Amino acid sequence: MRSPVLPLTWHLARSAGRRGLQSRLLAAGAAAVGAFVLLVMVAACLGSGARADRTAWRVPDAAPARAATAVQATTTTYVRHKPVTVVSLAQLPDRGPTPAPPGLSAFPRRGEVYLSPALAELVRELPARQLADRFPRPASYGTVGAAGLASPDELVAVIGRAPGDPAVSASAGSLGWYDEGQTARAGITGFAGDKPSLFTGADQQTALLGAVLLVVPVVVLAAAAGRLGAARREQRLAALRLAGATPRQILAMTAAEAAAVGAAGALAGALAYGALLPVLAEIPYGVGSWYTGELWVGLPWLAAVVLGVTVLLTVSAVTMLRRVAASPLGVAQQADPRRTRVIRLVLFAAALVYILQNTEGQLSNRRLIVLLALFYGVFWLFGPWVVDRLGRVAGRFARRPATLLAARRLSDDPRAAWRTVSGLVLAGFVAGFFSVTQLDIGFPEHPDQVAVVSQDAADARHTAAEARTLLDRAGVEARVGTVDDDDFSGSVLLGNAGVVARVSGGPAQIDTAITALTPAANGRLPVSQDYVSAPDATVTDRIATVSAATLILSFLVATASAGLTAAANVLDRRRVYGLLRLAGTPLKVLDRARVRETVLPLVVLAGGTTAMGVFGAYQLNKAAGATVDSSGALQLAVCVTAGALAMLAAIGASRPLLRRVTTNPAQTAD
Amino acid sequence: MSIVLAGHGLIKKYGSTTALAGVDVEVAARDSLAIMGPSGSGKSTLLHTLAGIIRPDDGQVLLRGERIDRLGENKLSALRRKRFGFVFQFGQLLPELPAEENVALPLMLEGVPRGQAVARARRWFAPLGLDGLEKRRPGQLSGGQAQRVAIARALVIEPDVVFADEPTGALDQHTSEEVVRLLTSVTREQGAALVMVTHDADVAAHCGRILQVRDGRISSHSQYTVA
Ligand SMILES: Nc1ncnc2c1ncn2[C@@H]1O[C@H](COP(=O)(O)OP(=O)(O)OP(=O)(O)O)[C@@H](O)[C@H]1O
Ligand SMILES: [Mg+2]
Numbered sequence: 077m078r079s080p081v082l083p084l085t086w087h088l089a090r091s092a093g094r095r096g097l098q099s100r101l102l103a104a105g106a107a108a109v110g111a112f113v114l115l116v117m118v119a120a121c122l123g124s125g126a127r128a129d130r131t132a133w134r135v136p137d138a139a140p141a142r143a144a145t146a147v148q149a150t151t152t153t154y155v156r157h158k159p160v161t162v163v164s165l166a167q168l169p170d171r172g173p174t175p176a177p178p179g180l181s182a183f184p185r186r187g188e189v190y191l192s193p194a195l196a197e198l199v200r201e202l203p204a205r206q207l208a209d210r211f212p213r214p215a216s217y218g219t220v221g222a223a224g225l226a227s228p229d230e231l232v233a234v235i236g237r238a239p240g241d242p243a244v245s246a247s248a249g250s251l252g253w254y255d256e257g258q259t260a261r262a263g264i265t266g267f268a269g270d271k272p273s274l275f276t277g278a279d280q281q282t283a284l285l286g287a288v289l290l291v292v293p294v295v296v297l298a299a300a301a302g303r304l305g306a307a308r309r310e311q312r313l314a315a316l317r318l319a320g321a322t323p324r325q326i327l328a329m330t331a332a333e334a335a336a337v338g339a340a341g342a343l344a345g346a347l348a349y350g351a352l353l354p355v356l357a358e359i360p361y362g363v364g365s366w367y368t369g370e371l372w373v374g375l376p377w378l379a380a381v382v383l384g385v386t387v388l389l390t391v392s393a394v395t396m397l398r399r400v401a402a403s404p405l406g407v408a409q410q411a412d413p414r415r416t417r418v419i420r421l422v423l424f425a426a427a428l429v430y431i432l433q434n435t436e437g438q439l440s441n442r443r444l445i446v447l448l449a450l451f452y453g454v455f456w457l458f459g460p461w462v463v464d465r466l467g468r469v470a471g472r473f474a475r476r477p478a479t480l481l482a483a484r485r486l487s488d489d490p491r492a493a494w495r496t497v498s499g500l501v502l503a504g505f506v507a508g509f510f511s512v513t514q515l516d517i518g519f520p521e522h523p524d525q526v527a528v529v530s531q532d533a534a535d536a537r538h539t540a541a542e543a544r545t546l547l548d549r550a551g552v553e554a555r556v557g558t559v560d561d562d563d564f565s566g567s568v569l570l571g572n573a574g575v576v577a578r579v580s581g582g583p584a585q586i587d588t589a590i591t592a593l594t595p596a597a598n599g600r601l602p603v604s605q606d607y608v609s610a611p612d613a614t615v616t617d618r619i620a621t622v623s624a625a626t627l628i629l630s631f632l633v634a635t636a637s638a639g640l641t642a643a644a645n646v647l648d649r650r651r652v653y654g655l656l657r658l659a660g661t662p663l664k665v666l667d668r669a670r671v672r673e674t675v676l677p678l679v680v681l682a683g684g685t686t687a688m689g690v691f692g693a694y695q696l697n698k699a700a701g702a703t704v705d706s707s708g709a710l711q712l713a714v715c716v717t718a719g720a721l722a723m724l725a726a727i728g729a730s731r732p733l734l735r736r737v738t739t740n741p742a743q744t745a746d
Numbered sequence: 747m748s749i750v751l752a753g754h755g756l757i758k759k760y761g762s763t764t765a766l767a768g769v770d771v772e773v774a775a776r777d778s779l780a781i782m783g784p785s786g787s788g789k790s791t792l793l794h795t796l797a798g799i800i801r802p803d804d805g806q807v808l809l810r811g812e813r814i815d816r817l818g819e820n821k822l823s824a825l826r827r828k829r830f831g832f833v834f835q836f837g838q839l840l841p842e843l844p845a846e847e848n849v850a851l852p853l854m855l856e857g858v859p860r861g862q863a864v865a866r867a868r869r870w871f872a873p874l875g876l877d878g879l880e881k882r883r884p885g886q887l888s889g890g891q892a893q894r895v896a897i898a899r900a901l902v903i904e905p906d907v908v909f910a911d912e913p914t915g916a917l918d919q920h921t922s923e924e925v926v927r928l929l930t931s932v933t934r935e936q937g938a939a940l941v942m943v944t945h946d947a948d949v950a951a952h953c954g955r956i957l958q959v960r961d962g963r964i965s966s967h968s969q970y971t972v973a
Binding site: 474480 | 828838
């Protein structure tokens with residue numbers, strides 16, 4: 077005999093009418109948003125890793141001197157504060173041929189210059205004495221193809237040199253920690269290096285950090301979507317139960333329907349992701365926008381996300397319905413309020429102590445992610461406990477009916493109340509965490525300096541004279557002086573001997589000075605403050621980008637789930653709300669109670685987590701001398717306010733629904 | 747005997763369905779009226795019209811001689827809150843509120859301070875046989891107990907009229923009997939009128955009068971003498 081479950085589910089779904097359709101559409105919409113956000117997160121993580129790998133060829137893959145077929149010297153110069161990676165290559169005479177670097181069709185011959193498309197455009201746009209003159213000027217430039225680039229926006233130049241050229245000589249190599257990640261030279265046999273560039277190396281871990289922070293809100297959203305249709309299904313299925321359907325059949329029907337809705341929504345989200353790939357690829361991260369293909373996660377991931385969201389929705393719907401299946405009348409027979417035990421507080425406190433003890437000093441990204449996940453985990457336990465206490469305290473002191481209703485509801489089902497606000501509460505933590513910026517106290521900054529490294533003091537004096545002539549000829553106004561190798565803080569050379577030009581004027585003058593001084597730099601390129609700041613600035617910048625994106629996305633997702641939950645609550649409680657309204661209870665009181673049951677825990681918990689986030693970040697950065705700067709504090713205030721307002725709006729959105737379901741007396745009373 | 751509530755020539759149509767086709771009723775203080783009739787005959791519509799929940803298309807509803815059928819929604823809502831009490835079949839109590847707070851809620855809505863409201867609510871528990879159940883939540887009460895809490899809530903504001911739509915519809919025979927006995931006696935002691943829809947003749951028999959409704963009209967009107 078065939079099971080009647082599927083045909084029956086289909087029949088019920090079709091006969092559910094317009095409101096049933098609406099709630100199903102909403103649930104599917106939430107599933108779509110969840111799947112979309114998850115896919116974007118996965119894409120950002122995988123994509124930033126994959127594209128970082130495409131920069132690995134630029135770091136010389138050192139070969140033994142006897143075996144090397146070519147010399148590679150990579151360095152970084154800055155134009156308008158943006159890094160330009162310059163790779164100089166020289167084929168060694170009487171050695172075997174060297175393969176072509178990624179993005180080029182052949183190993184470059186001396187005098188050839190290849191530019192990435194973005195750099196080629198910049199070279200066209202800016203006067204030659206600001207940029208183009210830093211490199212040899214061939215009759216025409218070649219192009220570095222996508223295979224050698226992480227992003228269409230990357231600025232990369234590949235230059236073919238003679239083996240004796242200063243640009244590939246030993247003096248063009250690394251001076252040690254000063255050049256870490258930006259300048260290196262070695263004999264090579266090919267481009268098989270696996271160390272990603274300084275500018276892409278931190279991308280993946282930072283993206284992962286954002287992903288971890290976003291998983292919780294997305295899960296909550298999918299669960300809220302699963303609950304959405306529950307009230308309607310409950311009524312119909314209660315009727316079926318009276319008609320003799322077994323609990324198992326009812327659960328199967330619920331699961332089938334929720335799975336269908338969830339899968340449809342998740343597929344729509346996946347389609348949207350696919351369709352929006354070109355748009356997503358335009359969103360800059362780190363070195364710039366993306367090659368579209370880099371953001372394609374592949375079918376297995378796509379399937380996994382769709383499946384995951386579907387399962388979440390189904391599990392949530394089935395869990396909601398278990399009680400109907402058990403009680404034929406479908407009346408919520410919740411005998412005891414769900415108490416929360418003190419063990420939650422104890423676990424939270426213990427975890428907090430553990431986290432505090434383990435965040436002294438520098439932390440690896442991986443460890444940070446683990447600690448963050450732990451914090452989220454214990455907070456997930458702790459939240460309901462706080463909501464419960466809050467409900468009891470507010471219940472004791474409430475004077476207005478709306479407050480009393482809200483308070484009683486909080487302590488009646490603290491977990492449900494917690495779920496509603498959890499997204500925003502945890503987002504508050506993120507907001508607090510990232511409002512603390514690391515104050516760089518490493519070395520003072522010298523944004524007006526352009527400097528050239530010299531071998532020693534004598535060389536420096538000689539170079540200084542040359543530099544004055546060069547700058548003068550270029551029309552750059554600058555004071556030129558020499559620095560010794562014991563001066564660590566006076567110049568951008570940080571303790572290397574050399575010549576420093578203090579340039580007056582803006583970025584254009586700095587760029588002109590760098591270009592003008594290039595011939596005096598012994599095969600290296602002149603350095604500016606950007607060169608010195610890059611290692612720290614890159615990480616800080618990535619974290620800022622990811623945290624902003626994470627914040628916006630988690631606020632959006634959290635708001636969506638708060639709105640959904642509010643709507644689901646109205647539908648769940650339509651009978652009691654309707655009857656209270658028949659008996660003359662003003663709609664305003666019911667509505668206020670609804671708002672308060674969200675706002676109370678939100679204010680207390682989000683306030684608490686935001687403070688904790690600030691504290692946590694402060695703790696982490698203490699060694700480096702952290703401060704909450706005014707822009708960070710402002711950003712935080714704006715974030716939290718915007719989040720709270722969005723939340724209120726989301727709850728307000730179900731006000732018409734509340735009005736509608738409580739208006740028709742015939743439907744309510746029978 | 748003073749007429750508290752009266753409906754004259756009440757007509758209500760839903761599209762082509764005529765739910766009320768010209769109904770006249772009057773209820774006096776301490777009077778109790780049972781409305782009976784087959785399903786779909788217009789019982790609930792009549793009760794809702796008299797209670798100012800739905801507006802008749804034609805006819806008048808008078809509370810102590812004043813017309814209420816043309817009042818605005820806010821005034822009607824306030825009127826129901828202050829002058830009427832309601833008992834429905836089930837599901838009218840807020841599940842997360844203890845019984846005493848469910849009963850005190852109408853008072854709090856009227857601005858009675860919470861402590862006072864709860865104290866006044868508690869006074870109803872003993873007469874309705876609910877002693878010791880003040881702190882229980884609706885989910886921890888039996889169906890009959892929950893209905894008695896609902897009765898307390900309907901009466902706590904000292905209404906002019908109590909409306910009950912199938913108040914025993916979800917109860918067994920024995921419990922029905924007990925609940926309706928309390929409902930009628932307490933309402934009368936309170937000096938309020940009672941209008942009750944029921945399909946159960948044994949329940950109706952507790953009322954002073956029985957109105958039979960059929961196709962939106964009164965088909966018979968019988969008078970009982972209640973002990
Ligand atoms: N909101 C409405 N829209 C359309 N028709 C309605 C509406 N409310 C009631 N009716 C119709 O009016 C008629 C009377 O309905 P009413 O609810 O008063 O019946 P009832 O006597 O209470 O029935 P029951 O014993 O089943 O509760 C019915 O035919 C019903 O279908
Ligand atoms: Mg009815």
